[in-house]
Amino acid sequence: MSHLTYEESKGIAFKTIVILAIITVVEVTFALFGKGYIIEGLHLSHVLMGGVMIILSAVKAYLIMYEFMHLKYELPGMVKSILIPTVLLIWLVIALLWEGGYWNTSRADVVNPVKIEVQDNK
Amino acid sequence: MVSDTLSSENNTGVNSNTDNWGGGAEPFKASYGKLMIWYFLLSDAFTFTAFLVAYGSLRFSVPTWPVPDFVFSAFPGGIHHKPLLFVTVMTFVLLASSYTMVRAVQEGKQENKNGVVKWMIFTIIGGLMFLSCQAWEWTTMIGTEHVTIHQNPFGTHTESGVYLMGDGHDIKEGDVFHAGQTYLIPYHDGEYKPLQYKVTEGPEAGIVKEQKMGPKAFGALFFFITGFHGFHVFTGVIFLTIICLNAASGIYVKRRNGYEMVEKIGLYWHFVDLVWVFVFLCFYLL
Numbered sequence: 282m283s284h285l286t287y288e289e290s291k292g293i294a295f296k297t298i299v300i301l302a303i304i305t306v307v308e309v310t311f312a313l314f315g316k317g318y319i320i321e322g323l324h325l326s327h328v329l330m331g332g333v334m335i336i337l338s339a340v341k342a343y344l345i346m347y348e349f350m351h352l353k354y355e356l357p358g359m360v361k362s363i364l365i366p367t368v369l370l371i372w373l374v375i376a377l378l379w380e381g382g383y384w385n386t387s388r389a390d391v392v393n394p395v396k397i398e399v400q401d402n403k
Numbered sequence: 404m405v406s407d408t409l410s411s412e413n414n415t416g417v418n419s420n421t422d423n424w425g426g427g428a429e430p431f432k433a434s435y436g437k438l439m440i441w442y443f444l445l446s447d448a449f450t451f452t453a454f455l456v457a458y459g460s461l462r463f464s465v466p467t468w469p470v471p472d473f474v475f476s477a478f479p480g481g482i483h484h485k486p487l488l489f490v491t492v493m494t495f496v497l498l499a500s501s502y503t504m505v506r507a508v509q510e511g512k513q514e515n516k517n518g519v520v521k522w523m524i525f526t527i528i529g530g531l532m533f534l535s536c537q538a539w540e541w542t543t544m545i546g547t548e549h550v551t552i553h554q555n556p557f558g559t560h561t562e563s564g565v566y567l568m569g570d571g572h573d574i575k576e577g578d579v580f581h582a583g584q585t586y587l588i589p590y591h592d593g594e595y596k597p598l599q600y601k602v603t604e605g606p607e608a609g610i611v612k613e614q615k616m617g618p619k620a621f622g623a624l625f626f627f628i629t630g631f632h633g634f635h636v637f638t639g640v641i642f643l644t645i646i647c648l649n650a651a652s653g654i655y656v657k658r659r660n661g662y663e664m665v666e667k668i669g670l671y672w673h674f675v676d677l678v679w680v681f682v683f684l685c686f687y688l689l
Binding site for chain 1: 430432438441449452456459461464465466470472486487491494495501504506509512513674676677680681683687688689
């Protein structure tokens with residue numbers, strides 16, 4: 282399966298774990314930085330923060346799956362049979378978060394109903 | 404079936420069950436056991452996605468949600484206000500145990516029995532450390548902060564104001580707060596005791612209000628999702644122990660596929676780490 286020598290794969294595993302640890306530190310530091318813990322009063326937008334966190338987590342997931350779980354060294358057909366179903370889940374995440382946002386606005390409408398003035402022309 | 408076959412029984416000829424799953428060629432050039440653990444993990448990924456998506460949509464559906472760096476800021480030894488420090492430690496513990504697992508699998512490929520056992524013992528210790536950390540985290544949330552599956556004292560201010568009373572710890576009478584800050588409602592004598600405050604900004608300025616309980620779903624989602632992940636870690640530790648004992652007994656030396664069981668539990672263990680990446684993202688970072 283793997284054409285790497287023992288010493289090579291040992292080196293790759295160590296390099297991967299170091300990168301994973303660094304990404305984790307960067308994530309936590311950035312989370313605190315964006316909320317003003319490191320520089321007083323600095324607040325970054327939620328979209329920027331969320332985007333950076335999701336991308337960094339995706340990189341971590343890639344490293345764990347491709348290096349630690351050896352997906353990189355399996356046949357392409359097997360990789361596709363595992364990854365394509367998970368990629369479809371992205372739709373589910375977007376759809377249900379969207380729906381959640383809609384529940385929030387409709388909840389606000391129940392508490393404070395929108396009043397429409399009706400003109401009486403008679 | 405495959406992994407239980409001993410080499411002595413199977414050195415000659417084609418065995419319909421072991422060599423190619425009874426077809427003609429091994430699908431994806433992978434053994435039955437390995438492919439099936441991958442598909443099990445795929446289905447498990449769907450379960451975890453469903454939980455995390457439920458968390459996300461419920462979180463989006465309420466105006467405010469407890470700010471994680473306020474909620475998760477306790478550290479063992481009575482240390483407070485260290486946002487996200489403890490969960491970062493937990494992440495490092497799990498990552499380190501993933502590394503020791505990779506090493507165990509590599510030693511298995513080398514047919515090095517002692518190496519496999521040594522690195523698997525490190526992995527088991529890592530798993531137990533992670534579980535202990537989670538036990539401490541849960542104890543703090545249930546015992547000290549009084550979060551239950553249907554009561555959540557972590558609320559978030561939607562307007563700026565000034566406290567009219569203190570809680571005896573961090574908040575003193577006259578302390579000023581801003582919209583978006585999360586608070587923990589004090590709890591004593593078996594009851595939540597919300598603090599009173601006066602609104603200082605906006606159309607309701609001057610009105611006296613009381614702290615409100617936070618979104619109800621928070622506790623249930625937190626305990627259920629981290630609990631389900633913790634249960635995976637717990638199950639993993641048990642299987643690691645069994646396979647470690649098997650490896651130590653020398654049973655895998657005799658098997659045709661050698662240390663493939665170590666590889667399979669390795670896949671499961673990395674998956675648990677993979678799920679933690681997303682639990683960490685959803686609960687603590689965002």
